[in-house]
Amino acid sequence: MCFGQISIIVKPHCALLCLLLSVSAVLSIMGNLLVLIMAFKKSSKMKPPELLSVNLAVTDLGAAVTMYPLAVASAWSHRWLGGDVTCIYYGLVGFFFGVASIMNLTVLATVRFIVSLNMQSPKEKISWMKVKMLCIWIWLYALIWSLFPILGWGRYGPEPFGLSCSLAWAQMKHEGFSFVIFMFSFNLVLPIVIIICCYFGIAIKLYFTYKKSISNSNRVPNIIKLHRRLLVIAVLISTGFIGCWAPYGMVSLWSIFHDSNSIPPEVSLLPCMFAKSSTVYNPLIYYIFSRSFKREVKQLRGWCLGSTSCQVSNNINNSIYMITADVRNPQPETAAQSSSREITELRTMTLG
Template sequence: MDIYASTLSPALDIGTGCYLLVLTVLSIMGNLLVLIMAFKRSSRMKPPELLSVNLALTDLGAAVTMYPLAVASAWNHHWLGGDVTCIYYGLAGFFFGVASIMNLTVLAIVRFIVSLSLQSPKEKIGWKKVKLLCMWTWLYALVWALFPILGWGRYGPEPFGLSCSLAWGQMKHEGFSFVISMFSFNLVMPSVIIICCYFGITIKLYVTYKKSMNNSNRIPNVVKLHRRLLVISVLISIGFIGCWTPYSLVSLWSIFRDSSVIPPEISLLPCMFAKSSTVYNPLIYYYFSQSFKSEVKQLPWLCLGANPCHVPNRVNDNSIYMARVDVKPKVATPLNLQEVTEVKTVTLG
C-alpha cells in the first residue's frame, strides 16, 4: 500500500488544493501587509512591537515554505517527494506552529507586564529583552521540531495522504512520552498562561475604570484604548488556539484509540482548519485597529483616482500593537479653564 497516495476522491483532492491555494494567497498578502506597515513606521517602533512582527513572520514562513507543496500534492492526487519532503513538511509545520504559540504566550506576558503600570513613562521592555525573547521563541521551536529527527517522536503522512505531520498513530508506545510532553509544554501550558495574563489585564482595566469613575464621570482614554487592544489580543489568541484545538483532539484520538475508524474525509477537516490560522491575524488588525486600517488605505496602490487617502489623527486611534498610553496634563489657560489632557500613544507592535 502506498502511504503517500491520496485516500480522498479526485474531486475532493482538487477542492482541497484550491482551498489551500486561497489560504496561501491570503496569508502571504495579509502578513506581508503587516510587515510592510511595520517597516514604514520602523523609526517609531517600540521594542515590544517586534513580537507582533515576529508573529507575522511565523505565519508568513508557514505559508511560503509549506502550502505550495501541499497544493501541488493535492492536485497530483499523491504526496510529492516521498519520505524526504514528508519529513521536511512535518518539521516545518511543527516548527512554525510551536513558534507561533510561544510567541503568543510571550506577547501575552509582555502585555500583562506593561498593563501593571499603564501610565508609567518608564519603558518596561527594552530592545535587548525583546530581541532575546524573539530569539528564544525560534530556538525553542527548533529544538522541539528536531526531537522527532533525533528519535524522540516521529514524522509521517496524514491518514488522507496529502499532508505530513507528527505520526500520531505510530507513537502509541515508543513515542507516548513525546506526545504527552509536547501537548503539556506546547498547548496546555501556553494556553493557561495566555488566559491568566489576559484575565489579569482585564482585572487591571476594571480597577482603573472603577477608580476613574469615582473621580469623574468620564472613562479615561487609557481604559478605552487598552480595552480595544485587549479585544485584539484575545481574538488573535482565540483564533490560533481555536484553529489548532480540533486537530489536537483528533491527534489525541489517534494516540488513545484506533485512528482507522476515522474516515479520511473527517480527518481532513481539522487539518485544513488548522492551516487557516495563518490568515486571521491581518484581518483582525484591519477590522479592529483604526490606525492599521488607515495606514493600509494610505498605500499608493489604494490611493488612486480622485479619492486621495487621508489618515485621521484622533486620540481614539490606536496602532496595531499599542501597549501603553501616557497621560500628561497641560497647564490651563484663561481661555480654557478646564483641564486639557494630551494623550500620547506609545505603540507596542
C-alpha cells in the same frame, strides 16, 4: 513511511481542497506581507514590544510560504508529491512554525500583562534588548522541538488522508509516547493556561482602572477605550490560533489512544485544514478592529494607485503601535489637561 493510494472518500474532494488551500495561501501571504510592510514603513517609530507582533507575522508568513505550495500541488495531483525526505521537511516546518506561533502568543500575552501592571510608571519600558532576546528564544525553542523527531524522540509521517505530513501520531503510541505527553504539556496546555491567566489579569486591571476613572469623572478616558480595544484584538488573535489548532490536537490525541483507522479520512482532513488556516486570520483581525492599521492599508493602496490624497498620520497616531486603535480627541474642553497624561500612559500600556 509509505504513501499509498488516496482514500476514495477524500479523492473526490481534492479539487475543493485545492481551491481552499489556494485561497488561504493568497490571503495569508498578502495579509502578513501587508503587516510587515506597515511595520517597515514606521520602523523608525517602532516601539520595542511591537517587534513581537512583527515576529508573529513572520511566523505566519513563513508557514504559508513553506507549506502551502506543496500542499496545493499535492491536492491538484491527488497524491503526495515527493517521498520520505519531502514528508519530513513538510512535517518539520509545520511543527516549527506552529510552536513558534504559540510561543510568540504566550510571550506577547505575558509582556502585555507586565506592561499593564506598570502603567502607573511611564518611565519603565520594555527595552529593545529584552524583546530581541525574547524573539531569539522563541525561534530557538521552536527549532529544538522540531528537531527532536529528527533525532529520534518522536517522528514525522504522512497524514491519514495522504496529502500532507505532520507528526506521526498513530506510530507514536508505542514509539515516542513520552514525546507526545511533553509536547502537548509544554506547547499547548501550558501556553494556553498562561495566555488565559494573563488576559484575565489584564481584564481585571482594566476593570478596576475603569471603575476608578468613573468615580473621579463622568467620562471614560480614551486610554481605557483604547486598552479595551487592544484587549479584544489580543484575545481574538489568541482565540483564533487556539481554536484552529484545538480540533487538530483532539484528533491527534484520539489517534494516540485509539485505533487511528477508526477516524474517517474526511474527519482527519477538516482539523488539518483548520490548523493551516490559522495563518490567515491575524491580518483580517487587524484590519477589522484596528483603525490605524486599516488607515495605513488604505494609504498604501492610494500610494500604489498614484493617489496624492493620502494624509500622514498625526503624532499621536504615530506614537501608538501598529495594530492599536485610534485615540479620539476628547470633546469637552475640561479634558484637555488629562490628555497628556493619558497619552503617556498609552505609550506604556499598549502593545502592537
